[in-house]
Amino acid sequence: MNKKWWKEAVVYQIYPRSFKDSNNDGIGDLRGIIEKIDYLDQLGVDAVWLNPVYQSPNDDNGYDISDYKDIMDEFGTMEDLEELMELLHEREIKLIMDLVINHSSDEHQWFQESRKSKSNPYRDYYIWKDGKNDGPPNNWKSFFGGSAWKYDEQTDQYYLHLFSPKQPDLNWENPKLRQEIYEMINWWLEKGVDGFRLDVINLISKDQRFPDGAEAGQKGHEYFANGPRVHEFVQEMAAETFNNYEAMTVGETPFVDKDEALKFVKEERKEFSMVIPFEHLEFDRKEGWDKITDWDLTELKDLMSEWQYKLQENNGWTSLYFCNHDQPRIVSRYGDDGEYRKESAKMLGTMLHTLRGTPFIYQGEEIGMTNISFESLDDFDDIETRGYIKEVQAKGELSEDEILEIANYRTRDNARTPMHWNSNKYAGFSEVEPWLKLNTNYPAVNVEKDLAAEDSVFKYYQRMISLRKKYPVFAYGEYDILLKEDQNIYAYQRRGEENNLLILLNFSRKRVDYDLTEEVEVETAELILNNYQKEADFELSGSLRPYEARVYLC
Missing domain, CATH: 3.90.400.10 (Oligo-1,6-glucosidase; Domain 2)
Known part of the structure; x- marks a missing residue:
């Protein structure tokens, strides 16, 4: 096992538009992030992934780049970015930039x-x-x-244009284009950036026959995702850029299963540090955008275990995440955003920080932020949501109220509502009305309250991160699932050189029993993390409270 800084790191993702507004124009900016560097340091994260801040007409919130070497006016200046990078580096926090090179803006x-x-x-x-x-x-x-x-x-x-008409796809078959992209990447690396998250990077190679796609699903994806030259292109790019630095590279890879992912992340192939998979967030949308599907915990456990075993047996790595700028808030999807908001937010975080891989925290996840509820279909800002609403309306099968309910559950706007800093007007994000509506629960769910409370989600995340720094088993330990068929509890071990971990997670809003006597050979263990303030003694059989999480050091 080769040790790397990015395997041991915890990454914090910032969506700049919604993080902190420093100049009171209702839009978050780079100087707003600078104001909150001490907060990031207090949380204990090792790297910041910054969503796109490049010059852009903003058709898709910065994912339509018109100049890769300039900063969007709304966010500030290149000098602001350089200052942010310098201040992060002073605190030993690395900067990961978002890179969109499957497509550009039509204004490029x-x-x-x-x-x-x-x-x-x-x-x-x-x-x-x-x-x-x-x-x-x-x-x-x-x-x-x-x-x-x-x-x-x-x-x-x-x-x-696989995305908006204002986002034309780049032609990676052209070697001149590829060299221009590599020159730009090296320009940023020379500036001091520590790595990149690469947006939909497995779409860069298209089948040059351009045949019709199957009618089911995302038409054409079998010809534009994981195309015939994708690994050739990625290996060439890595050889000419990333691999000449200690850069962390995170490939966002839709339509990728564990076997395809391994091709991107197996260390000897020298492509990416890790990928961003999607399968674990598809259970509640198996029948499409307009149907919220029930799911079973055993499905999630089976999938996560398949990935864990495949990558650890083949010298591969992955990212661990539930939330990002494209996903609704996980506590409102796989947890309970009502009575057990804090408990389920902590439990879900425990899962990410105790599996094998690099954990990612999306802004607000560390205080248990939830989905918003818009009152009208006109309230949605997200271009993807607006497109889906039009398609569903055209079918004529659902009422406006039914569409609104689904859109509120699905929309990427859930992740993009402004960060809750305090209970003041506009949640301390700005002194003017923000670019996107605030979640109405911000007086109860905010950073100021979490910093003051001992049992807060924030304090729990602090504890998880500190344990990861203290015990190498969190990063490098091998994974082994327990209680495989249990429909309420996700239990597993991590086996390290010096210590082992035993993790018990209750995904239910009821108290449930467990029995590990035939699966675990451990007589005694130390409880090092628990999301209920009242500690629990170690026992191989017993019960877990609603959404309880326990981590034992063995």
Whole structure:
């Protein structure tokens, strides 16, 4: 097992627009993050992943980049970013930038040139095709709804956009484009950035036949996800950039199972440090966006165990996360955001911080922030949600109230509501009305309250992070599942060189019994983490309280 700093790290993700507003324009910014560096240091995190802050027209909240070497005006200046990086480094916190290189903005200079003529030197920086039968080149569907092709009158061709029409896909088949991207990446690494999270990076290689996709699911994904040259491209990029530094690289990889993930993260392949998988967050949407699906804990346990065993047996690594800017709040999905909000928030956090991999905390997760509830379909800001609402409305099968209920549960806006710093007006995020509505529960759920309370979610996260720094078994211990068939309890061991861990997690809102006498050969153990203030003695059989989490050092 090769030891790496990023295997031992805890990463904190910041969505700048919603973190802290320093100049009272209702939008979070870089100087707002600078104001809160001491908070990040107090929490104990080792790295900050910053969502995109590059120059952008903001069609998809910064994931449409118009200049990779400049900062969005709303967020500040390059000098602000350099100061933020310097101050983080003074506290031994590394900076991970978000990198979007499957597509750019249609306002990027490359695309502005590309669309001028078929003979323009930048034409092949993007994917242009003739139409077919008076329509798009194929039936591929955009992630944001509708066709993935946009007709451009100027040259009488279509360009590919797997996301918004303002996010044209880059043509990685073009070696000149690839070299421009590598030069830009090295520019940031030379500036001192410690790594990158790479947005939908497994979509960069498309099947050059561009055939129609199957009718079911995301049309075309079998031809644009994990394409024929994706690993060739990633290995080339890594060799010319990341691998010349001690950089942490996190590949966001939709449509990837454990076997495909291993190709990206197996150390000897020298591609990425880890990937961001999606399968563990698909259980409640197995039948599509417009149906909230019931799920069983054994499904989650089986999936997590498959990934854990596959990667540890093959020298691979992964990220551990439940929340990010694209996912609703986990305490409202897999926990209980009512009576047991604190207990379930702590329990879910315990799972992430005791599995094998690198834990990620999304802003607000460390205080147990919950989903918001919008009152109208007009309240949603998220471009993806708005696209899905239009599709469901067109089907005519659900009422507006039913669509609103589903949209409130699904929307990415749940993660993007402003951070709750205190119970003052606008939650201490700003002194003016924020760009997106606040969750109405901010007077009860905020940082100030959590810092003052001994049993808070924040204090619990502090404890988890400190234990990870103290005991290498948290990072490097091997995983072994227990009570595999139990439908309420997720139990497992981590086996290290010096210590072992025994983890018991109750995913139920009721007290449940367990019996480990035939599975665990441990006579005594020290309880080092428990999400109830009243401690529990070690016993191989007993019961767990609602959403209880226990971590024993053996």
